[in-house]
Amino acid sequence: MHFHKKSLKIIAITFIVLLLSGSIVDLLARPGGGSSFRGGSRSYSSSRSSSSGGSYSSGGSLPVSGENVGFAFAVILIFVVVNGVKVYLKQSQEHSIISTPPKNTQNTLRSSKGDMLKKMKKSDENFSNILFIEFTTALYHKFHTFKGKPAFTTIAPFFSERLKNKQKNGSLSIGNVSEIVIGNIEIVSIELNRNIYDYLTVNIQANYTTTKNGNSQRRVTDEKWLLKRKKGVKSAAPELMRTLTCPSCGATANFSDSGHCAHCQTFIQGGEHQWMVESTTEKIETFSSHGLGHYEQETGTDYPTIVHDNLRNNIHNYLVDNNIPAWNDYFDQLKNVIVKPIFLKIYSAWSENKWNEARHLISDRLYDSYKFWITNYKQENLVNKLNDIEIGRIDLAHIDTDKYYETITVRIFASCYDYVENSRTGKLIGGSKRHKRVFSEYWSFVRRKGVQKDESKFDLNKCPNCGAPADKMGQAAECEYCGTKISFGDFSWVLAMIVQDEVYTV
Ligand SMILES: [Zn+2]
Ligand SMILES: [Zn+2]
Known part of the structure; x- marks a missing residue:
């Protein structure tokens, strides 16, 4: 999500900076550094400098060979640390960090990951x-x-x-x-x-x-x-x-x-x-939250959507499993009833600092990690505004099914006024109130296999199990009305992952 690009990336960069240069001020003071200091994916990054081949990426799942550390590194950070690294990279060539795997590496990663999972499921x-x-x-x-x-x-x-x-x-x-x-x-x-x-x-x-x-x-x-x-x-x-x-x-x-x-x-x-x-x-x-709110150029929005090699086959199996007659009609419905409403709800919950309102729509880990960032924003008296969001195209990227779960990954194109301001003074810290930011992200939704719910009845304001209002989910996403945990995806789709264009692999 967009927000994590800024918020989250920031900290990543912070660490890298702290680590490699020993000082954040140092980075900010560099030519071109000014507004580009932005956090990366989540907090957690650290010293990943690898020699020439080392690349950083993150992404959905499995990458490559076992012992090859360079490659393993290639798949590390999910979402976006990459961007953070990138910023730093531009300014500090002496440290050989590569932000995104080159195109051919991405392709290798892609097929290797698919193969590995396939073999695992076979055994x-x-x-x-x-x-x-x-x-x-x-x-x-x-x-x-x-x-x-x-x-x-x-x-x-x-x-x-x-x-x-x-x-x-x-x-x-x-x-x-x-x-x-x-x-x-x-x-x-x-x-x-x-x-x-x-x-x-x-x-x-x-x-x-x-x-x-x-x-x-x-x-x-x-x-x-x-x-x-x-x-x-x-x-x-x-x-x-x-x-x-x-x-x-x-x-x-x-x-x-x-x-x-x-x-x-x-x-x-x-x-x-x-x-x-x-x-x-x-x-x-x-950890340091210094630097929250700074932005970097959006990367990868113009990349073609990465589509899994077996997509056609997987669509067929998905239709059979769920008794769905035709994919196109179903996908239109999925986009309009599930993807768009959840996307908008999550963005508004983030932007309005009411993260708990999205609790039942998000997996536990994703919820906790974003909550951590919201908390850090609040502590710094910052708020990340995402106004006037418009959703553009939505592409299907991947359908993955195992014995227990179905995962559908779509790439969502959108734009919004995206900025960080001081919540007390209203002072603009990063981003723009005048120019919309255009971006795209890969969102993975997960649901327990066999649920076969009628998507047209989905209502994100209701508990997907008992139908009561989704207003008492608590921190664990357990509906107070029926006592059931919602965030495993046992009853309907929940968002399990968000990955940025430049690091997405299948
Ligand atoms: Zn026992
Ligand atoms: Zn309930």
Whole structure:
């Protein structure tokens, strides 16, 4: 979304700048720097300078080969860190950061990602990218909350001996960790042909607060996790992938020192039935919200829409799965009833600082990461206005279906007056009130497979489960009227991802 380009990008750049030049002022003072200092995708970036081939991108999902760090880097930041990097790049050639993968690299990434996922689903027909990410997200939260504390034992079977030893010797201890926000998390490589295990590498950009001896610090972290699972194992059902559970009895993870489940007493050998973390690497920076509100030139709006190779086939399967007679009529309806209203609602919720009004329309992770930015804007007395939005063309980019979920990715073209001003004084900080900004973004909507709801009845002001007003969703998107969690997409579409043109890959 547009907003994240500015808001989010900003911080990314901040880190990069802090990291590479040691000073933000330094950047702003450079020729051409003035208004271009703008945040990048989410907060979380850090030192990614790689030699010549290193590129930065972000994007929807899986990229490339396993061990190739250069390539892995290519797929890191989702949304937009890239832009932030770009700004910096222009001004500081001595650091060889490449902002966007060159066109031919993008194509390679594209087919490789598709192939990898296909192979994964072939070997485990229950595999769902969405559920795997939810599992890793749950693991990530627990890991950082419990590391260095006795409670780590309760989740220990999900970690390798090496990590358990680090826990034992105290080297994981960094004080109390709280307010964890994941900005981006995605699989970047899959290896199915190694030993007796399958391996997945996941990149995670996040930030969290550490408190030690009364001192609190906000940290930005960029981590790479290698997870493994025994070959031939099939993924567990959605309920068992969304939280950490005992692979034997399904109870909430609670293991003893010896690795036995407190509920069923079974000894759990890591990686035998569920993914476990083999190793982690991380780069950590200190967070700063300095520089929020600065803009950079929009990039990639004129690129052709990237369409998945199997789109035609996937459309056919989608129509069959959902008993839909004709794609064109359906897609028109989808655009008018789902995509446009949700797009407008999310933009207005952001622009008016009423983010909770969009709660039931957005996945948990996306909601949390944007909320983090809204909070930072507010703290700096800034507001990002997005006025007079007009939606232009909407292209279909991708349909992906696994055993549990359907994902439809569209590219939305739009324009609006997009600027950041001081909420007290009204002073313009960045953007323009006079010229509309034209942009496009890839939005991915997710829904539980088999829902088969009549799209024409969709009403974004109602709970898609019970039909009550969507005014009491709380922070967890649980409808107070029916007690059901909406943000998994179990009842209707929710927005799961937004990716900028210049970093989108299939
Ligand atoms: Zn158990
Ligand atoms: Zn409800």
